Amino acid sequence: MKPYAWNGIHLQLPDDWEMLQFSKDPAHGRIVFGDRYQLRFELDWAALDLPPDLGRMAEDYKAKLIQDGIKEARPTARHPWLGVTGLQDGARISRYCAYFNDRTYLLEAIFLWPQDDNPRHNPQFEARLLETIRVVPLQDDHLQEWNAFGIRCLAPDDHRLDDCLAEPANVRLTFTSPDRRLEETAARIGMLKAWLNRGLDDYLRSLIPKDYSLLSMSHATQDGHDVWTAEATITRAVLTDWWHGRRHFSAAAWICPNDQRLRILTRTAPDRRDGLPPPPFALSCCDKLEVTL
Amino acid sequence: MSKPHIATVQDSNWRRMLQAIPEKNTAAQVTRHGEQVSISIRNVRPAYLRPPISWFVPFKERRIVALDALGTRLWTLCDGSRTVEDIIDAFCADYGLSFHEAKTCVTDYLKKLVQRGVLAVVIDR
Numbered sequence: 001m002k003p004y005a006w007n008g009i010h011l012q013l014p015d016d017w018e019m020l021q022f023s024k025d026p027a028h029g030r031i032v033f034g035d036r037y038q039l040r041f042e043l044d045w046a047a048l049d050l051p052p053d054l055g056r057m058a059e060d061y062k063a064k065l066i067q068d069g070i071k072e073a074r075p076t077a078r079h080p081w082l083g084v085t086g087l088q089d090g091a092r093i094s095r096y097c098a099y100f101n102d103r104t105y106l107l108e109a110i111f112l113w114p115q116d117d118n119p120r121h122n123p124q125f126e127a128r129l130l131e132t133i134r135v136v137p138l139q140d141d142h143l144q145e146w147n148a149f150g151i152r153c154l155a156p157d158d159h160r161l162d163d164c165l166a167e168p169a170n171v172r173l174t175f176t177s178p179d180r181r182l183e184e185t186a187a188r189i190g191m192l193k194a195w196l197n198r199g200l201d202d203y204l205r206s207l208i209p210k211d212y213s214l215l216s217m218s219h220a221t222q223d224g225h226d227v228w229t230a231e232a233t234i235t236r237a238v239l240t241d242w243w244h245g246r247r248h249f250s251a252a253a254w255i256c257p258n259d260q261r262l263r264i265l266t267r268t269a270p271d272r273r274d275g276l277p278p279p280p281f282a283l284s285c286c287d288k289l290e291v292t293l
Numbered sequence: 294m295s296k297p298h299i300a301t302v303q304d305s306n307w308r309r310m311l312q313a314i315p316e317k318n319t320a321a322q323v324t325r326h327g328e329q330v331s332i333s334i335r336n337v338r339p340a341y342l343r344p345p346i347s348w349f350v351p352f353k354e355r356r357i358v359a360l361d362a363l364g365t366r367l368w369t370l371c372d373g374s375r376t377v378e379d380i381i382d383a384f385c386a387d388y389g390l391s392f393h394e395a396k397t398c399v400t401d402y403l404k405k406l407v408q409r410g411v412l413a414v415v416i417d418r
Contacts, residue, residue, distance in 0.1 A: 016392070018391055018392065018393045020393060034393070036311070036378075036392050036393075036396075037306065037307065037308040037311065038306040038307065038308065039306075114306075115306070150391075167397075168390060168394040168395065168397050168398040169388070169390055169394055169398075190388065190389055190390060190394075191388050191389070191390075194362065194363075194388075259389065260389055261389070
């Protein structure tokens, strides 16, 4: 089973399932997973102001599904999940909902079983998978884990996922602070032989934004990972920088020897008036290395 | 609860596409330049291209499609026996990609090659 963490929701899914669709909005959205042949699982979330009446909701839900053409609908339950299972277009579909007090999330989990594998519809598998779904409350360290597309990072919990680029061999998550002055990115890039034709230090230098001047460049090795880090700053005579502080750019890059993918971690942040460093932002590639800016 | 986005089984199933077999255009002329390949395809003369229009509008008998390293690998794998799924698996192994990363890559490229007349895709042989 492969772990995923998205928007405070943690779950574990079969190794051959991949995330194929996602939403960024913490108030409501969904993530969808598929195996190599079809979509298999969808998880929807919605932040509610008050806990819902789940029993009544399940009844209404069943009635609506029957109205929508789901056949042989019958209720099912896996605490704390209430659900309905039935046949849609000849394939079995199971839908469950549960309310989680942490973050006041109402979650809906939808399993779509292969049409040709109907006899293999496996309620125990559904139960096992539902057991892995949990909504993680905000942590004391104020960090939130994100784990998808081969990226596992810890971002400050008040920072929002602003952008998620998921292309073949090129994944990048971008987080921003509520005032949008602080931006962090975590990236995982593959097919290095096809495009990386210079040293990592040189490549990292090329990531430094225009008009920033390099302050320092360093290198460290841990468990076969050669990690390059860079610090740069910009001084501009503009009112926003005078008010908010000078902006700093920090970055780290390394190639994980396990999957041969390049990991990049960057942060652009203004100096804080209280002199405290910005909140930590961490990216790990495997069990052996986690880099924190 | 909202209406699910997994709307119908048909929408979410791409098994048939994976079982399709890409076939090379047998009329194509292939030139190799080291590890890369150029493919020359015969153009079909449009019906309207007759005198006097053809006196002013030039017609090229052939067009050249130059493939990069990725395209060349894809072209090589399209031998008339491998399915799209087999080609995706080969890309996963060659480039260290996940199945769906390779699927996006391969199907996008196949689509372009089909549009340019380099390949045809046989479904349900």
